Amino acid sequence: EEIARAALCLASDASSFTTGTALFADGGVSINRT
Numbered sequence: 001e002e003i004a005r006a007a008l009c010l011a012s013d014a015s016s017f018t019t020g021t022a023l024f025a026d027g028g029v030s031i032n033r034t
Contacts, residue, residue: 002027 006025009015024030 002025006023010018010023
């Protein structure tokens with residue numbers, strides 16, 4: 001579901017605002033917890 005939403009976002013017109021960045025779809029695993 002998370003991958004599908006990321007793909008849908010990248011395929012939409014909204015993706016024109018996303019340039020030069022990495023899109024993480026890992027369920028929040030990459031967030032540092034303190």
